[in-house]
Amino acid sequence: MHVYSIVGARPQFIKAAVVSHALQRAGIRETLIHTGQHYDGAMSQVFFDELGIPAPAFNLNVGSGTHATQTGAMMTKLEALVLQDARPDWIVVYGDTNSTLAGALVAAKLHIPVAHVEAGLRSFNRQMPEEINRIATDRLSTLLFCPTDTAVSHLAQEGMNEGVHMVGDVMLDATLAFRERAAGLRPLAGVTDLPAGGYYAATVHRAENTDDPERLQNIFTALGRLDRPVLLPLHPRTARRLPDIDVPGNVHLLEPLSYLQMLTLVEHAHGVLTDSGGLQKEAYWLGTPCVTLRDETEWVETTVNGWNHIVGADPNAILQAVQARPRKDSKRPLFGQSAAGRASTLIARTLLS
Numbered sequence: 368m369h370v371y372s373i374v375g376a377r378p379q380f381i382k383a384a385v386v387s388h389a390l391q392r393a394g395i396r397e398t399l400i401h402t403g404q405h406y407d408g409a410m411s412q413v414f415f416d417e418l419g420i421p422a423p424a425f426n427l428n429v430g431s432g433t434h435a436t437q438t439g440a441m442m443t444k445l446e447a448l449v450l451q452d453a454r455p456d457w458i459v460v461y462g463d464t465n466s467t468l469a470g471a472l473v474a475a476k477l478h479i480p481v482a483h484v485e486a487g488l489r490s491f492n493r494q495m496p497e498e499i500n501r502i503a504t505d506r507l508s509t510l511l512f513c514p515t516d517t518a519v520s521h522l523a524q525e526g527m528n529e530g531v532h533m534v535g536d537v538m539l540d541a542t543l544a545f546r547e548r549a550a551g552l553r554p555l556a557g558v559t560d561l562p563a564g565g566y567y568a569a570t571v572h573r574a575e576n577t578d579d580p581e582r583l584q585n586i587f588t589a590l591g592r593l594d595r596p597v598l599l600p601l602h603p604r605t606a607r608r609l610p611d612i613d614v615p616g617n618v619h620l621l622e623p624l625s626y627l628q629m630l631t632l633v634e635h636a637h638g639v640l641t642d643s644g645g646l647q648k649e650a651y652w653l654g655t656p657c658v659t660l661r662d663e664t665e666w667v668e669t670t671v672n673g674w675n676h677i678v679g680a681d682p683n684a685i686l687q688a689v690q691a692r693p694r695k696d697s698k699r700p701l702f703g704q705s706a707a708g709r710a711s712t713l714i715a716r717t718l719l720s
């Protein structure tokens with residue numbers, strides 16, 4: 368069996384790391400294609416090196432652009448590549464980025480079945496480009512690999528029952544697989560001298576926050592009112608907006624971190640404040656309370672018992688949520704954690720069968 372895996376943005380490298388290894392173990396031939404959506408070394412190459420991901424067979428080098436420019440460039444180049452190269456049995460796409468949508472559209476039009484890893488997630492906010500990408504990709508997929516029961520029920524509500532597999536979360540596979548190596552980095556070598564529990568970890572990169580100066584300023588104002596230093600690895604999208612923002616003195620801006628550095632940063636933080644999807648779950652798995660700087664979440668399971676508060680960008684709401692800390696003993700296994708670490712193996716097996 369031969370599959371093409373399409374990746375392009377940072378979270379997809381992490382997911383592909385565990386799935387690639389599972390495909391190898393199952394004897395499936397994989398051709399990895401990098402769209403070039405993320406191209407800075409700290410956003411891309413470092414993940415391949417650190418997580419032992421096979422070098423992409425092709426890089427489409429599309430770079431930045433508007434949604435149509437970026438997605439269109441990916442589609443044009445990917446179609447040409449698939450037509451000239453050996454026709455794969457499956458095209459595997461991950462998550463909800465423009466690279467996901469481009470891969471799914473090209474595959475579907477060339478009559479190559481699509482397997483979607485992280486299917487069925489919904490924020491029910493169609494202002495998010497990611498929500499459009501999810502809906503369209505799920506619709507075009509033959510195999511839908513869901514991380515949660517909630518995701519399965521979203522698909523059922525939209526009339527999709529065939530090819531749906533609840534396999535668990537590949538991000539949990541990654542956290543479990545790499546956590547031990549991350550522990551070797553203590554005490555946060557090269558990231559901070561602050562003691563464990565002595566800081567908050569924050570990330571902001573969603574278009575809804577970065578492209579609205581008032582929202583972005585509100586978030587930074589809230590960070591400035593926290594009782595500890597805030598370590599904030601900066602996404603290039605956010606970096607570009609900062610000249611217009613008043614950054615408080617307790618907020619320390621960092622270069623984007625590697626996956627292992629990020630795991631250690633989160634594990635030892637007093638709390639996490641983020642608009643990332645993946646980080647909400649990583650905080651949960653690592654036992655660090657989270658405050659989500661968005662108006663909704665796809666990962667509703669993390670909000671149980673106050674482990675993740677969905678607060679948006681209002682400074683008072685953010686501060687209140689940070690102070691309302693969950694009880695340590697109130698954390699429950701989530702996301703199919705009973706079969707934890709097996710999502711990528713189940714994906715490989717299902718593809719084979």
Ligand code: UD1
Pocket residue numbers: 376377378404405406407408410411431432463464465466496497572574602603604
């Ligand atoms: C994308 C995904 C988002 C995911 C995020 C992870 C879409 C629609 N969004 O958002 O779901 O959570 O990746 O990071 O696909 N840039 C650089 N260097 C890079 C990459 C990007 O400078 O290596 C700049 C681009 O020029 C662009 C901005 O960052 O102006 C945004 O990049 P883009 O790929 O459009 O989306 P992300 O915001 O990264």
